[in-house]
Amino acid sequence: MRRAGTVLRNLTPRPSSRLAQLILVANFVALGVLVAGMLALTETRRGLVNAKLDSLRAQGELIANVLAEGASDGAPAPVLRNDDARAILRQLYVPEESRVLVFDKGGQIVADSHLLADVFEETVLPPPGQPRPDLANTARSLPSRILDTVSNLLRSPEERAALDRDLVDEVRQVINGEIVAGVRREADGRRVVSVSIPIQPVRAVVGVVTIESYDLDRLIEAERRALLPFILIAALVTTMSSLALTVFIARPVRRLARAAREARRAGGRRVKMPDLRSRNDEIGELGVALSDMTEALYDRLDAIESFAADVSHELKNPLTSIRSAAEVLPNARDAERRDKLLAVILADVRRLDRLISDISRASRVDAELAREDVGRFDLAGLLSELADTYNAMDGRRAEIVIERKVRNGLVLGRDGPLGQVFRNLLDNAMTFSPEGGKVWVRLVRGHRNGRPSLLVQVDDEGPGIPEANLETVFQRFYTERPRGAAFGTHSGLGLAIARQIVEAHGGRITASNRRAEEGGVAGARFTVELPAATAD
Numbered sequence: 318m319r320r321a322g323t324v325l326r327n328l329t330p331r332p333s334s335r336l337a338q339l340i341l342v343a344n345f346v347a348l349g350v351l352v353a354g355m356l357a358l359t360e361t362r363r364g365l366v367n368a369k370l371d372s373l374r375a376q377g378e379l380i381a382n383v384l385a386e387g388a389s390d391g392a393p394a395p396v397l398r399n400d401d402a403r404a405i406l407r408q409l410y411v412p413e414e415s416r417v418l419v420f421d422k423g424g425q426i427v428a429d430s431h432l433l434a435d436v437f438e439e440t441v442l443p444p445p446g447q448p449r450p451d452l453a454n455t456a457r458s459l460p461s462r463i464l465d466t467v468s469n470l471l472r473s474p475e476e477r478a479a480l481d482r483d484l485v486d487e488v489r490q491v492i493n494g495e496i497v498a499g500v501r502r503e504a505d506g507r508r509v510v511s512v513s514i515p516i517q518p519v520r521a522v523v524g525v526v527t528i529e530s531y532d533l534d535r536l537i538e539a540e541r542r543a544l545l546p547f548i549l550i551a552a553l554v555t556t557m558s559s560l561a562l563t564v565f566i567a568r569p570v571r572r573l574a575r576a577a578r579e580a581r582r583a584g585g586r587r588v589k590m591p592d593l594r595s596r597n598d599e600i601g602e603l604g605v606a607l608s609d610m611t612e613a614l615y616d617r618l619d620a621i622e623s624f625a626a627d628v629s630h631e632l633k634n635p636l637t638s639i640r641s642a643a644e645v646l647p648n649a650r651d652a653e654r655r656d657k658l659l660a661v662i663l664a665d666v667r668r669l670d671r672l673i674s675d676i677s678r679a680s681r682v683d684a685e686l687a688r689e690d691v692g693r694f695d696l697a698g699l700l701s702e703l704a705d706t707y708n709a710m711d712g713r714r715a716e717i718v719i720e721r722k723v724r725n726g727l728v729l730g731r732d733g734p735l736g737q738v739f740r741n742l743l744d745n746a747m748t749f750s751p752e753g754g755k756v757w758v759r760l761v762r763g764h765r766n767g768r769p770s771l772l773v774q775v776d777d778e779g780p781g782i783p784e785a786n787l788e789t790v791f792q793r794f795y796t797e798r799p800r801g802a803a804f805g806t807h808s809g810l811g812l813a814i815a816r817q818i819v820e821a822h823g824g825r826i827t828a829s830n831r832r833a834e835e836g837g838v839a840g841a842r843f844t845v846e847l848p849a850a851t852a853d
Contacts (some may be wrong), residue, residue, distance in 0.1 A: 341559045348555045366510065369530055370498045373415075373512040377528040380409065380417060381514045384526065395521040397421050402524070403428040414532040419516075420488050420525040427524065484527065487513050491525045500533065508533045569593060569600050573607055580611055587615055628676055635665040635672070676810070693850045696735075696771055697726030697760055703739055704758060707747070715750035715777070717743065720759040728771055729850040730822045738818050738826075741811040742775045742843050749779030749841065762849075769849040770824075774842055781830040781838035790828055791816045815845075823848050 388401035402419050411417050411430040419428040487497045491513040498512040509529050516524040572591045580588040590611050593604030642658045642665075649655040704717040728735075739758075746756045757776040764770060782790060793813045812828075819826045824847040833839040 341556075341563075344555045344559045344562075345552075348551055365536060366500055366533070369510045369533065370512060373510060373528045373530060374496075374498060374514070376415075377512045377514040377526050380406075380528065381516050381526045383409070384419065384516050384524065385518045389516065389518045389523050391518055395518060395523045397427065397516060397524040399427045403433065406430060407433045414530055414535075416529045416531070418484075418527040418529070420527070422492055422523055422525075424485070424488050424492065424525075484511070487511065488525050488527065491515050491527075492522055494522060507531060508537075566600060569596075569604065573604060577607065577611075632669065632672060635668045639665045639669075691730060692732075693727050693729055694732045695726050696728045696773070696847070697721050697723070699732060699736055700739060700758055700760060700773065703736070703743060707743055714747050714752055715754040715756050717756045717758060720757060722759065722761045723771065725849075726760055726771060727850040728822075728847045730847065734818045735822065735847075738815040738845065739773070739775070741815045742845070745811060745843070746775055746777035746779070746841070750777045751779070754778040763846060765825075765846055765848070770846050771849050773845045773847075775845075776831055776840055776842045778840045780840075782828055782841050784830070787828045787830075791826070819845055819847070 383405055384397070384402055387405055388398045390396050390398060397419075399421065406417060406419060406428045409417070409430075411434070415430075417428075417430040418426060421427050482499070482501050484501075487501070490497050492515070494515060496512075496514055500508055500510050503509055509531060510533050511527060511529045513525055513527040515522040516526060569591070573593075576588060576590050580590075588611070590608040591604060592608075593601045595601070596604070639662050642661045646655060646658045646662075649658060701719055704719050707713060707717050743756065743758075750756055755778060757774070759772075759774040759776070761772045761774070762769065763772040791812050793810055816826050824845060826843065826845045829842045829844070831839040831842050
């Protein structure tokens with residue numbers, strides 16, 4: 318019992334859950350509209366009303382024919398014999414829920430089946446001195462008036478006109494030779510199914526027979542009572558479905574929102590998002606997307622923290638060197654010693670300037686990638702332009718040779734950042750290439766994860782990369798310069814930036830060594846793989 322109570326409390330929506338309240342309100346509004354429509358339809362059950370009218374019409378025509386034969390004179394002028402009409406009506410059987418009225422051609426009542434059968438209506442009068450209330454508004458409750466308003470929308474103009482018609486108007490129309498049938502409302506609010514038929518011995522109208530039925534409201538109430546169990550079942554099903562929607566929609570969203578708030582307040586501490594991967598719906602997709610986004614943010618925070626630590630470490634080295642030189646400089650006794658110390662300070666200042674510039678460029682990569690639009694461009698054309706630019710430079714160490722083995726070199730990406738990637742790779746290859754050497758740039762077709770891709774291989778003739786450092790070269794501030802290169806001329810951020818840009822385009826970049834025929838290292842090779850774009 319305790320466990321069942323716990324489960325029930327978990328299923329019950331919290332008052333503060335706005336989504337649960339919205340689900341309940343929306344479902345019950347829809348149910349309310351359906352119930353109101355069902356109840357309003359019972360007000361205008363045309364089949365029931367038409368059957369009633371047909372029955373009353375048959376009875377009224379029979380009574381009118383009997384009165385025309387037995388209670389009317391044709392000479393010297395057509396006239397209805399009132400006493401005979403009352404006597405004939407007294408002998409006829411009239412059901413308890415019906416009433417028959419006979420009028421002469423002047424519209425005056427001649428006979429009433431209720432009076433002849435000693436049936437009287439009781440009306441409660443107000444105390445003396447108080448005004449008589451409006452019987453129609455008193456008898457009809459607010460729900461009845463609301464249903465009547467709704468049902469009026471479903472009635473035809475003729476039915477609405479008949480509902481507002483009184484008995485005097487009905488008799489007046491029949492005296493003019495018409496047959497009037499319909500449903501009208503009495504002063505006390507009751508609906509009456511009424512049929513009025515002229516009494517015509519030959520052609521002249523000598524009177525009117527009106528037969529009324531008062532059981533329409535009772536039949537409608539019976540139909541409404543029959544609908545009540547179905548309404549209760551529908552309300553129960555709506556409540557259960559609302560609770561189910563709350564459990565399967567509102568509660569997971571609430572869990573995600575709570576976890577997001579905890580992550581915001583955690584101050585960088587990792588907070589695990591709810592695992593909704595088992596749900597194959599939009600809520601599951603939302604949970605997975607939020608979890609992935611949170612992990613990406615945590616990874617970004619870790620990367621920023623690591624980047625800050627690396628920057629601090631790299632900046633400390635030249636600052637330490639500058640401080641040491643500055644401390645020794647006042648104690649230098651000769652000009653040669655002071656010149657060497659000043660040269661060290663200037664070299665470290667240039668190194669600091671270069672580091673700060675590269676750090677600033679590295680920190681802007683993500684923002685620049687987010688701002689620039691992705692589009693299709695010709696990677697082969699970009700590589701050719703870079704090769705022509707480098708080959709035209711004065712004092713170049715090596716010649717760049719393009720080998721294109723594809724006809725369609727289109728990729729989907731940003732040409733500016735990708736151009737920076739290949740400039741970094743070419744600069745790196747030119748630095749390690751011997752004087753008069755060559756740098757090969759090959760563009761070939763490839764496949765990755767079942768999709769076409771383009772591979773760009775940048776080969777040099779340098780000493781290669783130590784096998785243990787094939788992955789380390791992509792780390793920030795890692796530098797390994799050829800023998801004789803000036804210390805501090807490179808920040809070690811070029812390859813790290815290149816990997817960051819390539820991975821942002823859904824590609825990958827790797828480093829390897831080329832092997833000569835005898836098995837030795839013939840140079841380094843950097844391979845960039847990017848998703849290919851289809852041509853128009």
